[in-house]
Amino acid sequence: MHKIAVLPGDGIGPEVMKQALKVLDKISKKYNIQLTYEFADVGGIAIDKYDTPLPKHTVKICENSDAILFGSVGGPKWENLPPEKQPERGALLPLRKHFNLFANIRPVKVFKPLKDACSLKNELISEGIDIVIFRELTSGIYFGQPKYISEDRTYAVDTMKYSVEEIIRIAHLAFEAAKLRNNKVTSVDKANVLMSSVLWRETVTEIHKKFYTDVELQHMYVDNASMQLVRNPNQFDVILTGNMFGDILSDEAAMLSGSLGMLASASINESGFGLYEPIGGTAPDIAGQNIANPIAQILSAAYMLRYSLKSDSAATDIENAIEQVLNEGYRTADIFSGKDGEKKVNTEEMGNLICEYI
Ligand code: NAD
Ligand code: IPM
Ligand code: MN
Numbered sequence: 001m002h003k004i005a006v007l008p009g010d011g012i013g014p015e016v017m018k019q020a021l022k023v024l025d026k027i028s029k030k031y032n033i034q035l036t037y038e039f040a041d042v043g044g045i046a047i048d049k050y051d052t053p054l055p056k057h058t059v060k061i062c063e064n065s066d067a068i069l070f071g072s073v074g075g076p077k078w079e080n081l082p083p084e085k086q087p088e089r090g091a092l093l094p095l096r097k098h099f100n101l102f103a104n105i106r107p108v109k110v111f112k113p114l115k116d117a118c119s120l121k122n123e124l125i126s127e128g129i130d131i132v133i134f135r136e137l138t139s140g141i142y143f144g145q146p147k148y149i150s151e152d153r154t155y156a157v158d159t160m161k162y163s164v165e166e167i168i169r170i171a172h173l174a175f176e177a178a179k180l181r182n183n184k185v186t187s188v189d190k191a192n193v194l195m196s197s198v199l200w201r202e203t204v205t206e207i208h209k210k211f212y213t214d215v216e217l218q219h220m221y222v223d224n225a226s227m228q229l230v231r232n233p234n235q236f237d238v239i240l241t242g243n244m245f246g247d248i249l250s251d252e253a254a255m256l257s258g259s260l261g262m263l264a265s266a267s268i269n270e271s272g273f274g275l276y277e278p279i280g281g282t283a284p285d286i287a288g289q290n291i292a293n294p295i296a297q298i299l300s301a302a303y304m305l306r307y308s309l310k311s312d313s314a315a316t317d318i319e320n321a322i323e324q325v326l327n328e329g330y331r332t333a334d335i336f337s338g339k340d341g342e343k344k345v346n347t348e349e350m351g352n353l354i355c356e357y358i
Helices: 013-031 044-050 056-063 087-098 112-117 164-179 195-211 221-229 242-258 295-308 312-327 349-358
Strands: 003-007 035-039 067-072 103-109 132-137 183-191 216-221 238-242 264-268 276-277
Touching: 003 013, 003 056, 003 276, 013 035, 013 067, 035 067, 035 216, 044 112, 056 087, 056 164, 067 087, 067 295, 103 164, 112 183, 112 276, 112 312, 132 164, 132 242, 164 195, 183 195, 183 221, 183 242, 195 216, 216 221, 216 242, 221 238, 221 242, 242 295, 264 295, 295 312, 295 349, 312 349
Parallel strands: 003 035, 003 067, 067 276, 132 238, 183 216, 183 238
Antiparallel strands: 103 132, 103 264, 264 276
């Protein structure tokens, strides 16, 4: 029996989570995987109910689970609270830190039927796109100390800090992943300006020399990398980068796949425990309308099956069902281009269709 902590969060979180759970119910029956769900409040909804974005009992439920399925948190209602009380800083970041989820894996795949939704020219992605971003998630400028606004509010400080160990452990995962893929790692930094990037580059080079000489290693500055991603995305295989650069590059990469609503991520720690979530947010502009794309949340559930529950075939089955539904022309609004053969569907309908194809 696998215990799953389900944290839908705010905005579109609960709407898309409902679809992911439907898919999990279907797939768990098919593969005879025993799942139990423990629901818990996190983010804005927890502030409203308990005056804190991360209640202790939510952390307890996560601690007693085999994996965390996370929606998204935040939104305009809570944006003006003191920074430490806000959903993102007060819940998501502490959860990542608490469970030491240092490796954030963000696969960027273009499903062939969605080539028209990609913002790039078709010829650039004619072979499809298959990149995976390894983003360091529990250090760097997000967590470095000191971090404050001066009392008179005339200046503010964030600290970008990386230790060699923190760089080494994420680098190993990226190189290992590359060995099973196209054997290339692009390490993205800003070593021409930042000291933490100088150490990053040095450390990655050393790990490469010691353990992975068969893997091609390339270093790239982050400004160039963001340009290369839209100039020629197929030059990338595995992108290895720090917390903030990975955040920004992954939203950019999402548009290669047509919509932020298509990309999911796995955040894992050294013992393989993981939190699974879409890379996008609560989408306040479309929340509550049953029009959000549930695919990122459904893919998060697939990654949970793959990485935490070691059920690769169930995960692949979900991915194939998504591809078939897209092949049939079904599109939520964010990936609908109006071409012949496309059929616009809402959040619920997309969830139901994916279940039907499993
Ligand atoms: P966002 O990712 O919520 O939305 C950006 C754009 O992408 C919007 O136009 C939105 O409609 C669209 N979009 C995102 N997911 C979609 C989906 N599944 N289907 C269709 N369209 C989708 O980013 P934002 O507007 O900058 O942030 C809104 C809130 O979400 C903020 O409070 C932010 O901090 C929070 N956020 C949370 C997480 C998280 O919990 N992991 C991640 C990112 C942002
Ligand atoms: C993400 C989000 C978060 C991040 C925010 C909400 C804290 O943008 O998961 O990409 O920056 O890590
Ligand atoms: Mn982000």
